[in-house]
Amino acid sequence: MNYKANIMEFCKRLGLDTIGFTRLRRFDELQEFLESRRQNGLQNEFEIEDIESRINPMLYMEEGKTIISIAFPYLFSKEINGDIYFSKYTRGEDYHKVVSMYLRRICEYIENIGGRAKYFVDSNALPERYIANLCGIGFLGKNNMIITKKYGSYVFLGEIITDLFIEEDSPIECECNECNLCMRACPTKCINEGKTNPNICLSYITQKKHIEDEWFDKINGRIFGCDTCQDLCPFNRYAELSNINEFKPFEYMESINEDEIVNLNNKAFKEKYASTSSGWRGKNILTRNTMIQLMKNGRYKGPISFSSPYIEDYYCRLLKHFKL
Structure with a gap:
């Protein structure tokens, strides 16, 4: 066979x-x-x-x-879509x-x-x-x-x-050649030939439970993940679209409801965002990253009561950082 x-x-x-x-x-x-x-x-x-x-x-x-x-x-x-988005x-x-x-x-x-x-x-x-x-x-x-x-x-x-013996294929050599677009465009310069540093990749930063104040300006609208190096890659210019229907974007993941995410409750999180690959880190991460962008733009003043001490702590740090 x-x-x-x-x-x-x-x-x-x-x-x-x-x-x-x-x-x-x-x-x-x-x-x-x-x-x-x-x-x-x-x-x-x-x-x-x-x-x-x-x-x-x-x-x-x-x-x-x-x-x-x-x-x-x-x-x-x-x-x-917009200045706040999911990868x-x-x-x-x-x-x-x-x-x-x-x-x-x-x-x-x-x-x-x-x-x-x-x-x-x-x-x-x-x-x-x-x-x-x-x-x-x-x-x-x-x-x-x-x-x-x-x-x-x-x-x-x-x-x-x-455990089946199957004829193996051959590896493909890197075709990037002299192109350095991803290295030049990376917001944190985490991409370096031979020494990429994932610890300062914004995709990683947006997923960390605790981030330093220095990243507040860099996150720049990313609720979860970062697509910068992919969006500029010449090999992605003519990438074909997927035929896997399960990956078709949910409407609420493309048309962002800022108010919902920044005040995200357990019910909305479980009904929507928990079913995506951004849900595994919990609702507070999504709320925090959205709040960073809204406060950076001066569009968020804070709720009457906070959903957790974690969010309240970031709110206070952001007030100070953006001098609000």
Whole structure:
């Protein structure tokens, strides 16, 4: 049986057309790089610290033979509406749930043709962008994102480990060449060739529970995430839109109700924002980041009572910072 052709055909029937394969092995070539990042303080709180779990995929399936990487395009619109906005990847259904649903179906198919399979989405130790490059999904750009030929960098990644032997694909060399648009445009200059610092990436800053006052001016309308390096990337100029309906943006994620978010209660949060990939950090993060922009623009004076001491603390800090 031609496992590779059959799996690719099954994925295409699901609407997934960017799939690649690589041999399951230790990625010892990453150890020095990961050690250097740790020693230079370039890891952040969302990363798994144990390097062995990042370079040894056999820990997840000892008898595994192949890793499958699949790209899930999520872009439905390139527009930014207003001066307060959510990053494009957060505007539809939470990708953890959506990607898991698709990968589960692919694993079931693999098991039906005689293999074993286990899937992974984001919150695991696998070096997914490195694996995606090995699988020929795309090249690793200077902005440290996988850039695919068809969808640019507007993709989520999912992996499957299987015990089937499948012919592997070839990695793609970086095609950024002399282009440095992402490095020049990054608001915090976190992107540097060979030494990108995720701890000062605005996408990370908007998700932190506690941020320093120095970031209040830099957040600049970002409620959750940052798209700056992607929006300016030439490879995204002609990126095709997604056909995965689950990622279609919710109306309230594109037409922002500032008053609702800045006074967000549990009911509205659970009914709306909790179902997106911005919901995992809780409602206070969304309220805080919206409040920063409104106070920066002089459009927010504060409620009669605060939803939490956390929000009240940021309100007082923002009053002082913006001299209101």
